[in-house]
Amino acid sequence: MRVVVPFAAEDPKTRLSSVLDEAERSAFARVMLTDVIKALTATGHDPEVLATAPMDLDVPVVVDDRSLTPAVNAYLTDTTRPCAIVMADLPLVTPTALKGLFRAPGDIVIAPGRGGGTNAIVTRHPEFRVDYHGTSYLDHLAIAYRLGATVSEVDSHRLATDIDERSDLAEILVLGDARTRDWLADHGFELTVTDGRVTVTRP
Amino acid sequence: MRVVVPFAAEDPKTRLSSVLDEAERSAFARVMLTDVIKALTATGHDPEVLATAPMDLDVPVVVDDRSLTPAVNAYLTDTTRPCAIVMADLPLVTPTALKGLFRAPGDIVIAPGRGGGTNAIVTRHPEFRVDYHGTSYLDHLAIAYRLGATVSEVDSHRLATDIDERSDLAEILVLGDARTRDWLADHGFELTVTDGRVTVTRP
Numbered sequence: 594m595r596v597v598v599p600f601a602a603e604d605p606k607t608r609l610s611s612v613l614d615e616a617e618r619s620a621f622a623r624v625m626l627t628d629v630i631k632a633l634t635a636t637g638h639d640p641e642v643l644a645t646a647p648m649d650l651d652v653p654v655v656v657d658d659r660s661l662t663p664a665v666n667a668y669l670t671d672t673t674r675p676c677a678i679v680m681a682d683l684p685l686v687t688p689t690a691l692k693g694l695f696r697a698p699g700d701i702v703i704a705p706g707r708g709g710g711t712n713a714i715v716t717r718h719p720e721f722r723v724d725y726h727g728t729s730y731l732d733h734l735a736i737a738y739r740l741g742a743t744v745s746e747v748d749s750h751r752l753a754t755d756i757d758e759r760s761d762l763a764e765i766l767v768l769g770d771a772r773t774r775d776w777l778a779d780h781g782f783e784l785t786v787t788d789g790r791v792t793v794t795r796p
Numbered sequence: 797m798r799v800v801v802p803f804a805a806e807d808p809k810t811r812l813s814s815v816l817d818e819a820e821r822s823a824f825a826r827v828m829l830t831d832v833i834k835a836l837t838a839t840g841h842d843p844e845v846l847a848t849a850p851m852d853l854d855v856p857v858v859v860d861d862r863s864l865t866p867a868v869n870a871y872l873t874d875t876t877r878p879c880a881i882v883m884a885d886l887p888l889v890t891p892t893a894l895k896g897l898f899r900a901p902g903d904i905v906i907a908p909g910r911g912g913g914t915n916a917i918v919t920r921h922p923e924f925r926v927d928y929h930g931t932s933y934l935d936h937l938a939i940a941y942r943l944g945a946t947v948s949e950v951d952s953h954r955l956a957t958d959i960d961e962r963s964d965l966a967e968i969l970v971l972g973d974a975r976t977r978d979w980l981a982d983h984g985f986e987l988t989v990t991d992g993r994v995t996v997t998r999p
Contacts, residue, residue, distance in 0.1 A: 690951055705953065707910070708963075708994040709970040709987070727989045730970060748893055750908065750956035757992075760911075767912040767933060784912070786930045789960075791911040 594695065594715070596638045596677045597668055599661055600626055602646040606682070608757050612782075612795055621776060625756060626681040628771040633679065635688040636695065640679075643668055666722045675717040683712055684765055684773035685751040693747055700742035704752035705730040712752050718742045762793045797898065797918070799841045799880045800871055802864055803829055805849040809885070811960050815985075815998055824979060828959060829884040831974040836882065838891040839898065843882075846871055869925045878920040886915055887968055887976035888954040896950055903945035907955035908933040915955050921945045965996045 604615065605622035613621055626642070630652055633640040641653045643664055648654050657664040665678055677695065679686075694704055694713050701721060706712035709728030720740055724732045737744045754764050765774050766784050777793075785794045807818065808825035816824055829845070833855055836843040844856045846867055851857050860867040868881055880898065882889075897907055897916050904924060909915035912931030923943055927935045940947045957967050968977050969987045980996075988997045 687951075705971060707953070707957075708966060709989075710994075728970060728987060728994055748890075748954050749951050750910070750953045751951050753953035753956070754910075763911060767931060768908060784931060786912075791913075791931055 594638065594675045594677055595672055596633055596640040596679065597643050597655070597665075598626065598629055598633070598640055598679050598681050599643045599665060600645070600648070600681045601661070602644050602648060606757070609759065609762075612759050612762070612793070613780075617780065621773075622681070624776045625684040625773050628684045628773050629679060629681055629686060631771070632686045632688050632691055636691050638677075638695070642681075661725045662723055665725070669716065669722060673719060675715065677713065677715045678723065679713045680706070680755055682756045683752060683754065684756060684771060685754050685768050687751060690749045690751040693749060694752065697745045697747050698743075699745035700740075701733070701737040701744045702747060703730060703733055703744065704747040704749055706755045707753050710755060712755050713747070760790075760792050763791045766793060767791070797841065797878045797880055798875055799836055799843040799882065800846050800858070800868075801829065801832055801836070801843055801882050801884050802846045802868060803848070803851070803884045804864070805847050805851060809960070812962065812965075815962050815965070815996070816983075820983065824976075825884070827979045828887040828976050831887045831976050832882060832884055832889060834974070835889045835891050835894055839894050841880075841898070845884075865926055865928045868928070872919065872925060876922060878918065880916065880918045881926065882916045883909075883958055885959045886955060886957065887959060887974060888957050888971050890954055893952045893954040896952060897955065900948045900950050901946075902948035903943075904936070904940045904947045905950060906933060906936055906947065907950040907952055909958045910956050913958060915958050916950070963993075963995055966994045969996060970994070 606618045609618055630640055641655055642650055643655045645658050647656055669676055700718040702715035703711055704713040709730050711729040711733050718740055765777055781795045782793045785792055809821045812821055833843055844858055845853055846858045848861050850859055872879055903921040905918040906914055907916040912933050914932040914936050921943055968980055984998045985996045988995055
């Protein structure tokens with residue numbers, strides 16, 4: 594199976610602007626990507642990164658400067674092998690969670706993200722194409738249905754937790770055990786509980 | 797294994813006040829409880845409800861008007877059998893997800909909730925007691941560590957998704973397939989996507 598991690602090299606994670614400046618957001622996105630690649634490699638796969646610009650990484654980089662959906666679909670068109678597409682902002686993923694994704698049955702396997710997204714998807718159907726706009730989990734179900742493809746869902750909090758907003762950072766401080774957690778701690782982030790809600794502060 | 801679902805009968809789900817009035821919040825909490833009980837029963841267990849006031853349900857009700865932590869700990873003190881404590885606001889749970897909880901190894905099994913909570917916990921250690929305040933997932937790890945108890949974590953988005961706030965309702969509309977989803981649809985809730993964020997509206 595081919596395994597690819599899309600990565601937007603420029604101005605990543607803009608919804609974290611209130612707590613991280615632009616250089617920090619770039620560094621943070623890179624350390625999350627590194628954790629995802631490490632977990633994927635530990636499953637025995639050889640991940641590639643599909644980046645919007647050239648990057649210096651220990652794994653192969655395919656450059657495509659288009660937005661997520663057309664870039665991934667071009668990648669899918671170029672191969673006849675089954676493919677897994679795993680988002681780069683999943684710093685809680687473990688090899689165990691990823692193995693659950695890879696071994697799930699079906700033409701299409703989806704790990705939904707919180708908020709209706711598609712955080713990881715496996716396609717074993719040559720005609721399947723992605724559409725990451727909006728509630729892509731529902732859109733991908735509909736695309737699979739139109740192809741007559743079988744679908745299974747992977748139920749994993751670690752795969753469901755993509756990091757977009759400040760409140761998401763708390764998940765990393767609670768459950769993370771990889772480099773991204775250390776990066777946040779090194780940059781002063783701490784858990785705070787207010788009115789029963791958990792968030793992060795940066796004193 | 798004893799299986800118990802704590803339920804606060806009075807003024808539940810106050811953080812949903814912006815979209816549901818008090819009577820609706822009561823009804824909504826009840827329908828979530830019904831879905832959780834149904835999923836638990838489908839696993840072959842006989843769940844009990846630990847309620848703050850008498851309730852008319854198809855399963856046994858233990859009444860304890862204290863707050864969550866002392867009520868659960870009294871329940872744990874009264875038994876020598878392994879116990880599972882499953883929160884009532886988990887309308888996405890499926891029998892499959894719950895079976896993963898029940899069969900996980902360890903003296904203590906924790907299904908963390910988003911935000912550092914403990915959405916479900918199994919204790920097979922007679923001295924283990926709960927502490928649901930704050931980031932209870934971390935507190936429960938510490939309590940288990942002090943007892944020398946072994947711990948395992950259950951990685952499930954369906955178990956991790958407790959329903960407290962408006963944005964949580966979107967998860968039900970995306971992934972739910974039980975009565976709670978129908979209740980929200982019947983009460984006019986719809987998915988909305990704005991700036992890449994998924995939420996619900998009630999036109």
